[in-house]
């Protein structure tokens with residue numbers, strides 16, 4: 001498809017891809033193998049024109065980590081759906097077993113040049129701006145674990161339905177990696193679960209089991225695993241009965257203060273991220289975290 005070719009040539013969203021130079025070089029990776037960049041789509045979109053509802057299936061093995069390519073593809077799909085006035089609702093779910101999304105792809109932040117880190121952060125911002133500010137009704141059908149950026153992705157949606165499986169967890173666990181959730185991650189969480197819950201969750205980098213997540217309002221509903229998608233579809237039908245304009249204005253009213261703060265500070269936020277993530281101590285923390293993930297598996 002033409003847009004996929006454009007994606008590969010990185011010509012589609014120029015705003016995402018230009019980035020100023022940031023001066024420092026990251027340490028080179030010593031042990032982490034880079035995955036081959038697959039050319040198969042990382043996201044499958046099924047759009048039913050009769051209902052006006054699109055379903056975005058994340059299908060980037062093994063864990064739907066949010067890489068530069070993944071996020072670029074996500075942004076392009078979102079832009080296309082947003083521009084289609086007939087598309088009123090979006091359900092986001094995972095085609096990978098047991099995982100909704102493992103969050104930002106750590107390999108995009110480890111051993112990479114400042115320029116690469118800046119380019120990556122810009123597309124992370126873009127994904128958030130597009131989803132948090134979407135005119136569509138957005139529902140996360142969380143059918144697996146959803147740490148860090150995966151949790152953020154679901155927090156950008158209007159409603160979260162999670163599989164009631166105690167093996168799964170969700171939360172902003174950044175501090176456990178030795179990194180800090182930026183202000184717009186933090187504010188998205190505050191806007192959902194309140195200040196006190198966010199403070200505890202973020203300081204401790206808590207990952208919540210579904211029942212605990214429901215208790216603090218991090219997810220809105222728990223359902224048996226095999227019903228996540230059908231309940232998401234039913235919920236969408238209900239949300240779409242509300243007069244569109246009134247719902248959209250209300251959503252903007254609730255979210256725009258946070259959105260505007262990032263919009264007006266994008267470049268500073270990128271500079272902040274790049275200078276933070278390329279620090280030797282932070283790179284070391286990321287390396288140790290990746291090692292821990294591998295050891296846990298062994």
Ligand SMILES: CCCCC/C=C\C/C=C\C=C\CC(=O)SCCNC(=O)CCNC(=O)[C@H](O)C(C)(C)COP(=O)(O)OP(=O)(O)OC[C@H]1O[C@@H](n2cnc3c(N)ncnc32)[C@H](O)[C@@H]1OP(=O)(O)O
Pocket residue numbers: 062063065098099101102103104105106107145147148149150173174177179180181182272273276277290293294297
């Ligand atoms: C003061 C100024 C502040 C400015 C702002 C500064 C900084 C902010 C910066 C960044 C914010 C980042 C947010 C993030 O999202 S960081 C990512 C955090 N993610 C995690 O912690 C999740 C880690 N993964 C897991 O816990 C498990 O993988 C998971 C529960 C998702 C699935 O478990 P499962 O057992 O099924 O799979 P694994 O065997 O663990 O993993 C398979 C394979 O995938 C690799 N992998 C897992 N997660 C990631 C990831 N996020 N990125 C890249 N790769 C990942 C894992 O290492 C395995 O690889 P391999 O061994 O098969 O090669």
